[in-house]
Amino acid sequence: MKKIELHLHLEGAAPPGFIRGLAAEKGVDLSGIFDARGHYAYSGFDHFLRVYEAATGVLETPRDYARLLAEVLERSAEEGVIYTELFVSPEFCGGGDLAAWRDYLAAMAEVAARMRGQGIDSRGLVTCIRHFGPDRARASARCAAETAGDWITGFGMGGAEAMGRATDFAWSFDCAREAGLGLTCHAGEWGGPDSIRQALSLGVSRLGHGVRAIDDPALIRDLAEAGTVLEVCPGSNIALGIWPDWPAHPIARLAEAGVKVTVSTDDPPFFHTSMRREYDRLAEAFGWGETEFRQINLWAAEAAFCDADTRARLR
Ligand code: ADE
Numbered sequence: 068m069k070k071i072e073l074h075l076h077l078e079g080a081a082p083p084g085f086i087r088g089l090a091a092e093k094g095v096d097l098s099g100i101f102d103a104r105g106h107y108a109y110s111g112f113d114h115f116l117r118v119y120e121a122a123t124g125v126l127e128t129p130r131d132y133a134r135l136l137a138e139v140l141e142r143s144a145e146e147g148v149i150y151t152e153l154f155v156s157p158e159f160c161g162g163g164d165l166a167a168w169r170d171y172l173a174a175m176a177e178v179a180a181r182m183r184g185q186g187i188d189s190r191g192l193v194t195c196i197r198h199f200g201p202d203r204a205r206a207s208a209r210c211a212a213e214t215a216g217d218w219i220t221g222f223g224m225g226g227a228e229a230m231g232r233a234t235d236f237a238w239s240f241d242c243a244r245e246a247g248l249g250l251t252c253h254a255g256e257w258g259g260p261d262s263i264r265q266a267l268s269l270g271v272s273r274l275g276h277g278v279r280a281i282d283d284p285a286l287i288r289d290l291a292e293a294g295t296v297l298e299v300c301p302g303s304n305i306a307l308g309i310w311p312d313w314p315a316h317p318i319a320r321l322a323e324a325g326v327k328v329t330v331s332t333d334d335p336p337f338f339h340t341s342m343r344r345e346y347d348r349l350a351e352a353f354g355w356g357e358t359e360f361r362q363i364n365l366w367a368a369e370a371a372f373c374d375a376d377t378r379a380r381l382r
């Protein structure tokens with residue numbers, strides 16, 4: 068089955084072996100972030116973010132990011148993904164400096180163009196990081212606005228949802244919108260309905276996760292009526308302990324209530340998942356088959372931050 072993925076963090080998709088290889092090349096000791104089997108090791112979400120940022124620390128140059136993107140897109144293509152949107156961060160790529168960001172972006176866009184010829188299309192969504200605060204988010208938004216165009220087509224926010232209010236970041240979202248970028252925001256992963264409503268007030272068409280809307284029937288109705296698309300990452304939610312297992316996950320209940328859900332992996336090696344595994348578990352837990360998977364991919368095609376020709380090819 069051909070798949071569309073809308074929510075994949077580039078650094079979070081780095082295979083541990085790739086990060087270990089770079090660390091060895093650079094003489095950096097990263098042994099503390101891996102378990103005995105060589106997987107990323109963390110306990111809880113805050114620790115996950117620290118391990119993620121430590122792994123990201125060895126990605127230092129545009130060439131490192133180009134190598135990473137090539138590896139990630141190759142793996143996605145092997146999973147049957149034909150189009151993917153990746154969160155990329157000017158914070159990690161040059162510390163929010165526009166000239167440096169342009170160099171990283173040029174290296175990544177070249178890889179993306181090459182991989183398009185090999186059957187996997189992609190777009191980059193600039194992400195700011197909530198726990199780094201509104202000032203650093205503004206620098207990311209400026210980088211996004213200045214480079215909006217061929218490959219950069221969206222803007223979003225990840226990071227610790229418990230830190231600050233989404234509305235503290237309104238300037239950055241306004242700046243990105245004025246540059247013509249599509250908008251999405253992580254909310255309703257750790258935070259409840261109030262956090263989701265704040266994110267919606269930024270004018271996003273999509274939510275990263277959004278699944279805790281399940282606690283609020285009025286919000287579910289609002290999401291369904293507005294056609295807000297959820298970038299649901301069930302394997303991530305289960306690995307991080309938000310729901311105990313697949314049958315308990317609300318994705319099927321949200322879809323039955325008329326909410327447009329899509330399926331992504333978030334940070335696949337951290338959560339021991341892949342797009343095939345997500346689809347297999349959804350089939351097992353909810354009896355989903357071709358009809359449901361075709362529907363979620365149609366919703367993903369509709370919601371993708373891409374041009375009309377690309378969208379037509381994805382449908
Ligand atoms: N960054 C990478 N993965 C994330 C997640 N699941 N939630 C928030 N920020 C993230």
Ligand code: ZN
Nearest residue numbers: 225253275333
């Ligand atoms: Zn995410």
